[in-house]
Amino acid sequence: MIPLREGWTLRVVSGPQVPAGIVGRVAAATVPGCVHTDLLAAGLIPDPFLDDNEQRVAWIGRADWVYETTFTPPQGEADRVDLVCAGLDTVARVTVNGVEVGRTENMHRSYRFDVRSLLRGGGNTLAVRFDSAYRYAEVHRERLGGRPNAYPEPFNFIRKMACNFGWDWGPTLVTAGIWQEIGLHAWSVARLATVRPVVTMAGRDGRVEVHVEVERATDEPLTVRAAVAGGTACVTIPAGRRQAVLTVTVRDPVLWWPRGYGGQHRHRLEVSVSDPDGRVLDIWSRRIGFRSVRVDTTPDAHGSPFVVHVNDVPVFVRGVNWIPDDVFPTRITRQRLAERLGQAVGANVNLLRVWGGGRYESEDFYDLADELGLLVQQDFLFACAAYPEEEPFASEVAAEAAEQVTRLAPHPSLVLWTGNNENLWGWHDWDWQEPLAGRSWGRGYYLELLPRIVGELDPTRPYWPGSPFSGSEDVHPNEPAHGTTHIWDVWNTDDYTRYREYVPRFVAEFGWQAPPAYATLRRALSDQPLAHDCPGMAHHQKAADGDRKLHHGLAAHLPAPADFDDWHWLTQLNQARAIQLGVEHFRSHRGVCMGTILWQLNDCWPVTSWSTIDGDGRRKPLWYALRRAYADRLLTIQPRAGGLALVAVNDGATAWRATASVTRLTLSGEPRAKTTLNLNVPAYDTTTLALPAELTRPDEPRRELLAANAGESAGRAFWFFAEDKDISWPVARWDAVIEPLAGGQRVQVTAGTVLRDLTLFPDRLDPAATVDEALVTLLPGESAAFTVHSPAPLDPAALTTHPVLRCVNDITRDQAT
Template identity: 50%
Template sequence: MNPTLRSVPLTSDAGTAWSVRAIEGPVPDRNSALLGAPVDATVPGEVHTDLLGAGVIPDPFDGDNESKLAWIGRTSWSYRTVFDWEPDEHAVQELVAEGLDTAATITLNGTELGRTWNQHRSYRFAVTGLLVAERNELVIEFAAPVETANRLSEASGLWPHTNLHPYNAIRKMASNFGWDWGPDVATVGIWRPIRIESWTGVRVDSVRPLAGLDRDRGVLDTRVALAWSEGFGDDATVTVEVGGTTTQMTVSAGTAEVGVTSTIDAVDRWWPRGYGDQSLYDVAVSVAAGARTDSWQGRVGFRTITMNVAPDDDGGPFILSVNDRPVYVRGANWIPDDAFVTRLNRETYERSIRDAIDANMNLLRVWGGGIYESDDFYDVCDELGVLVWQDFLFACAAYSEEEPLHSEVEAEARQAVTRLSQHASLALWNGNNENIWGYVEWGWRAPLGGRTWGEGYYFDLLPGIVAELDPRTPYSAGSPFSYDRYIHPNDERNGTMHIWDVWNQVDYSTYRKYKPRFVSEFGFQGPPAWSTLTSVVHDEPLDPYGEQMLVHQKAFEGNLKLERGLGEHLPKWKDIEDWHWTTQLNQARAVAYGIEHFRSLFPLNTGAIVWQLNDNWPVVSWAAVDGHGVRKPLWHALKRVYADRLLTVQPREDGPVVAAHNDTDVAWSTEVTVARRSTATGGEVLASETFALEVPARSAVLNSLPASVATPGDPATEYVEVRGADGSTAYWYFVEDTALRLEADAYTVKVADSSRGGYDVTVTATALAKDLALFPDRLEASARVDSCLITLNAGESHTFHVTSCGNTPKEPLGVPVLRSVNDLLN
């Protein structure tokens, strides 16, 4: 039998040579040659990375280059290739472009094939009869993205949006135009694969293998969309193979879609991490019509996912359940992992997703100002058991529901749901980020003047598409949302909540004033690692308010908020070294404070999704892992407070309590000792009591802190340690650090080569040593440490292990490489 499809890739890795040149726009004199002399381009790629690779521009992330290179986004660009074509017997030839960013005109051998203006969908252009033997010329001209967005916005009317550019007028990655954590590097390019497909008879256009459960049996409902060449009249046999089961169905010529149901006995279920194994099954779909065949391969996991938002006595919950088991969500928001997304690959995705797993997370929310991620992202989440909350791509703006935007939204949504519906990790489709909240509270109604703003997308179009194409996956209209049109969308008692008065207006102690059912956004800023920051910020002297520092701080009054956010928690810095350590520490403290409070409310609270896991360039931001992949102190704090079992001390009306949340399938039973101790040398135990801690599986308990321990003699020199016999710990302080008396000389340090490679730094406390942190990247940019924010009682030791390619540092090791709260107060 003959394959139906012949695919000829036109990508750089397949040997196709591309070039790019500027065709119109404010190209600086020093780059004026771009208007006449093209440079080599990479496909898939982006114009910024092409220009950078050709040595035409400096690194857009360095210094103030972002503003110096703003002309790129106001310039139109032409990509061109010449390729050979060998004619064949097939009846149909098509140019398939999986991703064009964004407003493009496509021309083959002088004939215009079409125009696009949606980065988030693929396109298929008929080229039958246009291809010639041997030399063919393909030209894709991209209109300047910033000017295109402005033109479309002016033509259709101004719809409210955040940030500088009207990103809501064009279907392009919103954050590519800049965000409060990301650079304004509006780019163009052929950002996903492009190829010529030649075929005859019948072709598999798309496959939606929807895997579910019927008791212990797996049920796979495979929806196969077929395309037929004109005049082809043979019937076709569609075959689906999964889990050792083969199911066939015969369809007549011209059938647009067929559904094939397969049943697998005693299937192994797919579970998120922490609940079971991630069992995945290969799926093979083939179609045969006469002598023609085509095929598709994929992978599924058999599971059910439900969303419970039914009203209860406390308002309305938000509970995600997998295979009928509620999941307490310990998650993070995910932004595109690089401002230039074509530099991402399977390896980079897996590294970043492992950042989430190593911090004990079980869910990533793909935020609506980014992209529908590559298949690599979802494949890794399937394999590692990370649930995916997928936003549709609408964020912080009002959107027109008129043409031509409406048709583009529908087309991209249908493609996205079709492509992603196979993934076991896909837990939720979400209509938008903050747009319902924005309409209610951000002053949009007056400028809109009764015009559409996106409501029809979130409540009609998108849920209808999900119900049609992926009915096994829950849909939420937005985040935040209260699941009732008559309740404020950001009400703490109902559904999902975003908490942004903390950071923007009030102290992080405000977290405890809320009793949220579920928090899908909250966070606090801090700078990246010192090595990351100083690789791009070159102010002399280095200062929080330096010119280049503020280029790498995108939030409104961001560094002022870092300063104000210290409150009474930590002293104001004396120099830039202290600024860096203090603000990183305060970021970690603030977020951990919120999560410990939320978890102490279980089962009222059913999860939290911190903003944010990752950065897309070197910047001061809310991220736990910076733009160079360095795990900030916040990441280490998340690892602790997102642990399967959490011990924390929380205030209640009747006094402090020991709150224990056991998010495992095994009962937690241990003996807990609570001790009031002195901060001074020797760490005298002033009072101590012991009790038995018993926490059933997937449960939480509260135990009152004994009065003898909870009542200090001198609040400034005493603290409470809670220690389980299993090694779990928690601390409680009677005053903020600015009023706490800590010894200046509270620990000794020893450095030694490690048998594991790198070196070990062992710290031994002689008095309370609070929040010890080691920053080996100050000695060698590539060095990494395994732990951070370690508190030691007098007599205790901790060893930091450092992976490093450099030499083991010599003792003594102190500020600024080894930091603690002690050195900030002394």
């Protein structure tokens, strides 16, 4: 394909409230791109991510726009010249030299138009007009009747990235534009329209069924060849036919495994089509992986499990939910994806769930997941709303699903298709049924159309109708004992210790909020001074009653913050505490519970949210807590019916044998009781050992704790007998030694008193600074080292004082030692 990337311009056609300075203005445009990024580059709008500028650019989504360029047609003779549009966002009319060649109304599909007869020898004009997504959606809503959804926006009446219309973590920035590649493809005789490999294992042999569909410009026999890992196959497609299936058998291929279970070996599959003279007309090439995947839902004594098996090995899912990494997708480069997925791997994640209110992720995303051994669960794009099943939506959904299932078929990382996000739950519990009054809401998509398409085109991968879903319409869709569940009452109405009341089979969503990094806030907000309720913070908090819920969550556990610095530190800490408690609890019940998918890994802009990585790509303290809670070897102290127990979780491939010591001691480090336990934990298993009463019954609950240790590979587990706000913390004292390193500094902190959750925030001194560790609890006399990376050395005094170096007990200065 010859990309058409140069010479594009953008202008507004019509729309309400278009600023006078933009009417009649022609701006240079970048393709791929969108209206917002082009106007921003031209200096015509303020940055929508800063302060409340989002509101100042709301008019863009209600205007109509035209992209235009000129081009020279390909040289040489060809039977066909196609205009290939990989992605148009969304309601578009495409013209070549003033002649309409096609219309589109689905962001999630690609389009191809035969334009050969319209081309001239010299300059040619290509124009793409985008009508307002709002107007299109509102017209269909009026025609079909409204449908309930989670937000007062019409996103369920257009096949477009739903979160463009705002979410409880995202801005309302309704985009338009040529968001993926556009170009010309000249070809003759035939081309490969689709290639769909279906990869299975039969014993130790791999089998690849290569389903090929050709598009013809002439009618003559064609030869299709496929080769992978030393195996080959060849077939003739007779004149008048367009489809063929080639089967390639590979003896004992090296398998693809998820990270932590084996290597990520892939094999190059090449498919070609040739004419009767042997001339190769087209070639398709991808890397595939040999592996099997299934989900076990066989009922048992605890209900109905949900266990992902890869190569017949059950995998405990240590997952995170993934949203679009930017409101404007064309700003998401492969390098940025590599960084973000690398951060997931660094936190010991093994699965990404691509959430249904965003997009079908890019080839770069999936290629990186294949390479890193990250499993991927891909939602079909329906989220938090009732969706009409009438035309044109039924046909658009069918075409979109077929294209995306075919496109993603080669990727071994893709292990599960999911029908929707929370819509089955919504129909049951969110007061939809009365306002729907019998109108369609999406059930036919999730339980009929989509499973049929996956079954026909991608039969090797499981399909699950929704997240959450219990496995049967006869059981409530969010029943924890069956299938997958979302746990949101904890954040919305309860304390995070309520996670311990759940022993679910698989937690597909749960989360706790915190603000982004300080440097991220200071870049995005101009408020002086910052406060938890200042205008900028309020605008960048999209969750209903979010600020109150943050304060409610703090009140149960931590001292009241004295100022914004304390509030920022404690809310970030509380998020980390909440999620670590939940994950360790769920993992301690491995066997009954076989997966947790945290909401969420990333953000799409600077915002207070449930993310682990904020909108500028900075790690919150939660990331460090998740790294510990998702480690292959986890040591955790858990309440059980008879008292406290030490639980050792082993998600490694070899048995874990160690001696664990558990000590009850005072805050000053004085031992009160101690025991030694022998751990012998098989691979992919857990061991639970009850702790003796002399350990679990403190003499002074406000002044004592438990500490458990089983070697460096598992870290150290703590249990405090009282909440931080009630503990008699000593005034924090420490000594710090700083030494220079290449590209940074090493900060060695030695505790003079107990230091609870010691954390360093170097981004407060330099936005580019990072640190390798956080949330370290030290007993008196113990030391910890923090490696800080920064472009230039940071002030040593500032590195080791408030508000850069923090611990819980540094805000209890008024308490006696």
